[in-house]
Amino acid sequence: MKIPAISVQKLSYWYGNLQAVKNIDFEVMPGEILGFLGPNGAGKSTTIKMLTGQLRPGGGKAQVLSREIGREDPQLQAQIGVCFEEKNLYLEMSALENLDFFASLFGIKKPDSMEALQRVGLGDRAKDRVNNYSKGMRQRLMIARAFINKPRVLFLDEPTSGLDPVTAAEIRQTILEESARGAAILLTTHNMMEADQLSHRVAFINEGEIVALDTAENLKLKYGERAVRVRLREDGEVREESIPLDKPEASKRIAELAASPDLMTIHTEEATLESIFIKLTGRRLEG
Amino acid sequence: MKNTISSSAILGAILKKDLLAYSRNKLYIFLTVIGIIFFVLIFWVTPDTVDETIVLGITPSIETMLENAREELIEDGIQQPQFELFSANDIEKDLATEEGMQVLEFEDAEQMKKVLEGKLKLYVSEDGTLESIDPQEDHEKKEQLKDAEEKDLHMGLAFPLNFVSEAIKGEKTEVTIYLDAAVPNEMETAMQAYVQEIAFLLGGHESPVEFPEEEAIILGHDRAGQQISMQERMRPLLALFILLIETFAMASLISSEILQGTVTALRVTPMKVGHFLAAKTILGTCLALSQGVLILLLIRAFTVENWHILLITMLLGSLLFTSVAMIIGAAGKDFMGQLMYAILFTVPLMIPAFAVLVPGTVASWVQMIPSYPIVELLVGSTIYEVGWLDYWNEFLYAILWVAALYLIGLVILKRKVETL
Numbered sequence: 101m102k103i104p105a106i107s108v109q110k111l112s113y114w115y116g117n118l119q120a121v122k123n124i125d126f127e128v129m130p131g132e133i134l135g136f137l138g139p140n141g142a143g144k145s146t147t148i149k150m151l152t153g154q155l156r157p158g159g160g161k162a163q164v165l166s167r168e169i170g171r172e173d174p175q176l177q178a179q180i181g182v183c184f185e186e187k188n189l190y191l192e193m194s195a196l197e198n199l200d201f202f203a204s205l206f207g208i209k210k211p212d213s214m215e216a217l218q219r220v221g222l223g224d225r226a227k228d229r230v231n232n233y234s235k236g237m238r239q240r241l242m243i244a245r246a247f248i249n250k251p252r253v254l255f256l257d258e259p260t261s262g263l264d265p266v267t268a269a270e271i272r273q274t275i276l277e278e279s280a281r282g283a284a285i286l287l288t289t290h291n292m293m294e295a296d297q298l299s300h301r302v303a304f305i306n307e308g309e310i311v312a313l314d315t316a317e318n319l320k321l322k323y324g325e326r327a328v329r330v331r332l333r334e335d336g337e338v339r340e341e342s343i344p345l346d347k348p349e350a351s352k353r354i355a356e357l358a359a360s361p362d363l364m365t366i367h368t369e370e371a372t373l374e375s376i377f378i379k380l381t382g383r384r385l386e387g
Numbered sequence: 388m389k390n391t392i393s394s395s396a397i398l399g400a401i402l403k404k405d406l407l408a409y410s411r412n413k414l415y416i417f418l419t420v421i422g423i424i425f426f427v428l429i430f431w432v433t434p435d436t437v438d439e440t441i442v443l444g445i446t447p448s449i450e451t452m453l454e455n456a457r458e459e460l461i462e463d464g465i466q467q468p469q470f471e472l473f474s475a476n477d478i479e480k481d482l483a484t485e486e487g488m489q490v491l492e493f494e495d496a497e498q499m500k501k502v503l504e505g506k507l508k509l510y511v512s513e514d515g516t517l518e519s520i521d522p523q524e525d526h527e528k529k530e531q532l533k534d535a536e537e538k539d540l541h542m543g544l545a546f547p548l549n550f551v552s553e554a555i556k557g558e559k560t561e562v563t564i565y566l567d568a569a570v571p572n573e574m575e576t577a578m579q580a581y582v583q584e585i586a587f588l589l590g591g592h593e594s595p596v597e598f599p600e601e602e603a604i605i606l607g608h609d610r611a612g613q614q615i616s617m618q619e620r621m622r623p624l625l626a627l628f629i630l631l632i633e634t635f636a637m638a639s640l641i642s643s644e645i646l647q648g649t650v651t652a653l654r655v656t657p658m659k660v661g662h663f664l665a666a667k668t669i670l671g672t673c674l675a676l677s678q679g680v681l682i683l684l685l686i687r688a689f690t691v692e693n694w695h696i697l698l699i700t701m702l703l704g705s706l707l708f709t710s711v712a713m714i715i716g717a718a719g720k721d722f723m724g725q726l727m728y729a730i731l732f733t734v735p736l737m738i739p740a741f742a743v744l745v746p747g748t749v750a751s752w753v754q755m756i757p758s759y760p761i762v763e764l765l766v767g768s769t770i771y772e773v774g775w776l777d778y779w780n781e782f783l784y785a786i787l788w789v790a791a792l793y794l795i796g797l798v799i800l801k802r803k804v805e806t807l
Binding site for chain 2: 152153154172174175177178180182184186188189190191192193197201202204205206207245255
């Protein structure tokens with residue numbers, strides 16, 4: 101039986117009287133990517149801060165790599181990697197110096213810093229000071245730093261934020277490689293496509309509570325509405341119509357339209373994670 | 388679990404990184420280098436000599452006292468062969484050759500007192516005549532005296548007119564000593580002994596001279612202070628200035644970790660908050676100490692006798708200023724905030740050092756400032772060459788202040804780091 105890399109039970113946190121995290125439960129298995137989705141202020145960052153040892157839990161408990169969280173635990177910290185949304189790098193140092201320094205904190209005698217930088221496409225700028233880097237380059241360095249100790253658990257907060265599509269795709273590929281290596285990954289993102297593409301399972305968090313947790317496929321099946329979207333030309337004007345597939349008259353209406361000379365295009369329409377989130381919480385993810 | 392890493396390795400890594408970051412902060416490197424050069428230059432161009440002559444006023448004049456004594460002794464039919472040896476000229480010549488002392492003779496005791504009080508200004512013309520004027524009113528006379536030498540009077544002895552005859556007869560007599568409030572007690576005692584010696588010289592026996600309670604005349608002068616050159620007084624100030632620059636540099640290093648969020652990144656590594664605090668303490672103290680020692684070497688403050696006291700004092704000072712840097716670094720939310728806190732905390736710390744430059748102006752509350760015992764130790768070890776035993780209470784006081792401020796600095800910075 102596999103032991104979860106992250107196991108959270110009834111975890112809570114209060115900022116004064118405000119309960120930011122409310123009795124949440126979830127697990128992340130080794131090699132699994134759990135998409136942790138929610139709008140700003142939903143409790144994602146607070147949860148990550150607790151799991152990475154930056155905050156002491158207000159209630160409940162959690163284990164990372166079978167070690168109880170809530171205290172300074174260098175042995176546990178040595179096994180995790182964190183990519184923060186905030187670009188907290190040493191700007192007056194080069195990328196190579198940044199990675200070498202963090203590697204030394206992990207006790208890595210001969211770090212593969214250059215290899216790590218090449219992996220994120222920064223090999224040729226390795227000796228440049230970070231304050232000369234663009235936002236996207238800094239983000240790539242953040243990723244390289246999170247991976248420097250070959251962690252068994254990764255916490256990635258908006259890892260592709262601010263990246264161009266090509267670089268973002270490369271970073272996603274790197275994340276998948278880390279997962280394939282066996283790292284458990286807790287991924288927070290506003291990018292639904294990314295969550296859908298990368299996550300083995302997705303947790304929706306809203307106002308401190310996990311409102312849904314399953315595979316993206318199951319969530320779509322459970323909460324999504326399948327539909328067919330058609331475009332028609334009527335009296336010289338283009339009109340769109342959406343036909344929910346779950347309704348009894350759907351097949352009859354589709355057959356009618358298929359026979360109609362006015363039909364221009366016909367597409368199946370899948371539920372998105374965004375639409376499911378809105379359906380479950382009444383809020384948009386970006387909000 | 389694997390990958391255990393020793394605390395010393397973590398500390399070493401942070402120190403190496405901090406040193407790198409410090410060396411790349413061009414502003415503070417520039418300020419430190421310029422500061423050291425500038426302070427050393429200031430020190431060496433500051434005058435290193437002082438006029439140590441004490442100007443003593445006596446009244447009435449020696450000649451008047453001797454004349455009076457002759458008349459009285461003749462009247463009383465007392466033969467005093469020893470007395471015949473003295474003449475006013477002889478005594479005045481003797482007094483003129485007294486090292487470190489200039490004696491000015493006043494006929495009028497009230498005039499001497501007013502000069503000492505600062506109500507009248509004293510001028511000595513080329514022929515030795517004394518003139519005193521009210522500087523607020525006697526403008527015309529002041530103009531006439533422009534070629535005369537202006538003199539500061541430090542002490543005064545008011546003899547009774549019959550002092551000589553009474554001393555010879557061995558009768559009780561009374562001499563009033565006027566002295567500046569800031570004149571040290573030793574000078575007062577020395578003056579009493581001086582008068583006793585004169586009486587003994589005249590009478591050939593111990594004379595029962597009494598000294599009524601001395602009158603303290605406030606003039607704002609400090610004889611003891613005047614005997615220390617301005618250059619010597621600069622030493623504590625310059626040492627504290629270089630510690631001050633390092634305080635700014637260290638506070639900047641700490642606040643940039645907080646403002647850039649890098650300390651958050653450190654907290655998810657095997658580093659403990661204690662490592663972070665220890666690294667900042669070590670680096671801040673070492674940087675301040677090394678630069679403080681360098682400047683003290685350049686201004687020749689170290690001697691064979693004082694090097695150990697000075698080194699420990701600078702270590703305490705460096706730790707004190709590093710503690711302040713921790714508070715400033717944790718408190719400042721941006722550059723301006725940091726600057727504000729830096730001014731708020733460091734300006735009071737400089738007051739004791741400035742007080743050394745202007746002695747006699749120190750209010751008693753200055754002794755409550757944490758840097759006061761450090762300045763006292765710097766002054767003691769560089770100027771008076773005191774030993775451990777002479778200043779053990781200052782050491783204790785300094786250690787207590789450093790411990791208290793360091794504890795406050797640790798708590799504030801730890802709290803800041805943990806709540807980011």
